[in-house]
Amino acid sequence: MSNFLRTGRKIVAIGRNYADHAKELGNAIPKEPFFFLKPTSSYISPGDGPVEIPRGTIVHHEVELGVIIGKTGRDIPKSEAESYIAGYTLAVDMTARNVQDAVKAKGLPWSTAKGYDTFCPVGPFIPKSKITDLSKVGLSFSINGNLKQSGTTADMIFDVPHLISFVSGIMKLEEGDVLLTGTPKGVGPIGPGDKFQAKLTYPGLDGQVLDQYEMACEARSGGYEFKG
Amino acid sequence: MSNFLRTGRKIVAIGRNYADHAKELGNAIPKEPFFFLKPTSSYISPGDGPVEIPRGTIVHHEVELGVIIGKTGRDIPKSEAESYIAGYTLAVDMTARNVQDAVKAKGLPWSTAKGYDTFCPVGPFIPKSKITDLSKVGLSFSINGNLKQSGTTADMIFDVPHLISFVSGIMKLEEGDVLLTGTPKGVGPIGPGDKFQAKLTYPGLDGQVLDQYEMACEARSGGYEFKG
Ligand SMILES: [Mg+2]
Ligand SMILES: [Mg+2]
Ligand SMILES: [Mg+2]
Structure with a gap:
């Protein structure tokens, strides 16, 4: 599973799963989870190049805990969800926010806004044994050394077993x-x-650093230009 | 590439690409293509079981020409697009229409409406050499022997090279x-x-049958129930 970046076939991304984030974008707290797909072609490892900012887009960062699935499952009960986890990764769900706002207003899919190349930075595989309490993962994100996001998975609206059960x-x-x-x-x-x-710590924001990485952002040359 | 169903990592599905279909759903003709992602976990081969109708959903059939990509490309010019095609497949883009209508109204992703298990029936790999003029592919779809869809790729708003170039x-x-x-x-x-x-013919609707298959639909037991 350390090879998930090359062999995995699906990225399922949950929306608005931290109450404070839902509020900051003016969205209601969801009554049940909802999700979208990012293509695996959007994966990029730190060291493999910059994150690209596509032409005409305003890109937002969303630092997230990535859960790597270890075996095939369907209709997985919450009580068994943990056994489907192989490990974790520190991920960033890059989002072209102006594209997303435009498609939301038109009732169109989110796939472009969420799926550009390099829009899913992921660090290495973190073995499951490193995180024994899934409510105590610390996530932080800084730009040019200035802290922008910091929170823990204790603030999730739907916890990881709930998400695995729901999606499956x-x-x-x-x-x-x-x-x-x-x-x-x-x-x-x-x-x-x-x-x-980006940084992932355990337990909590002052815990051990399980992964951290730095990446640069560059304007993408060529490709599709979003014109609103 | 005959193994695309097991090795491919992405299904990119174009919306409203036949003018008559856009009209029948009350949608405007798009000025540029748009697309959504279906997960590869939604693939099913004829013979591998029924298409499932998830609880609470109204499912629509959309018969489509699937283009199988043969090599990696980015910013592919229209003039070179054809060289990225490995072959074709006869596909059905199953769609939970009531789920799609609900998420469109809320500005939410289409991923659930389009991504349930068994929502992407695909026939075997059809070698590229079998179709020399991409504007002459015939597609038809019947339910219990009653013809519901029949058309040719001549009616596409954006042709295949345009789509490959746009998406890439x-x-x-x-x-x-x-x-x-x-x-x-x-x-x-x-x-x-x-x-x-489902049937794919070439050239045109009266041409040679390149693929055809029959599948049954069954109510899915268990799983998520859509409640509107
Ligand atoms: Mg996100
Ligand atoms: Mg379709
Ligand atoms: Mg979508």
Whole structure:
């Protein structure tokens, strides 16, 4: 599963799963989880190049705990969900916010807003044994050294077993699939020339650093230009 | 590439790409293509079981030409698009129409409406050499022997090279990815107990049968229930 980035076939990303983040975007607290798909072609590892800012887009950062699925399952009961987890990864759900706002207003899919190349930075595989209490994961995100997001998974609206159970009742989960579990408040724009620092700690924000990385952002040359 | 169903990592599905179909759903003709993602976990081969009708959903059939990508490309010019095609497949883009209508009204993602298990029936790999003029592919779809959809790719708003170029300017295309190219008019409900027949012909609707298959639909037991 350390190879999930090359072998996994699906990224299921949960929306508005931290109450404070839902509020900051003016959204209601969802009554049940909802999710969208990011393509695996949007994966990028730190060190494999910059995150690209596509032409015409305003890109926001969303730091998230990624849950890596270890075996195929469907209609997984919450009580068994944990056994489907192989490990974790520190992920960023890059989002073209102006594209997303435009498609939301038109009732169109989110796939472009969420699916550009390099829009899913992920660090290495973190073995499951490193995180024994899923409510105590610390996530933080800085731009050019200035802290923008910091929160813990204690603030999730729907916990990880709930998410695994919910998603697997709609689409089966398979080995190497990644579940992005939502982002704490503090999202905002990041642009060409910026460098960001993402960090995953346990237990809590003052715990051990399980992963951290820095990546640069650059303007994408060529490709689709969003014109509103 | 005959193995695209097991090795491919992305299904990119184009919306409203036949003018008559856009009209029948009351949608405007798009000025540029738009697309959504279906998960590869929604693939099903004829013979591998029924198409499932999830609880609480009204499912519509959309018969489509699937284009199977043969090599990785990004920002592919229209003039080179054809060289990225490995072959074709006869696909059905199953759609939970009531779920889609609900999420469109709320500005939410289409991923659930389009991504349930068994929502992407696909036939075997059809070698590229079998179709020399991409504007002459015939598609038809019947339920219990009654013809519901029949049309040819001549009615596409954006042709296949345009679609490949457009999508690859947003997300790179990779070997085994499938592009669903839109559906002709005649979509409608299909439910438990129905059997459908899909057919792909060339050249035109009276040409040689390149693929045809029949599948049954059954009510899904368990899983998520859509309640509106
Ligand atoms: Mg997110
Ligand atoms: Mg979507
Ligand atoms: Mg379709």
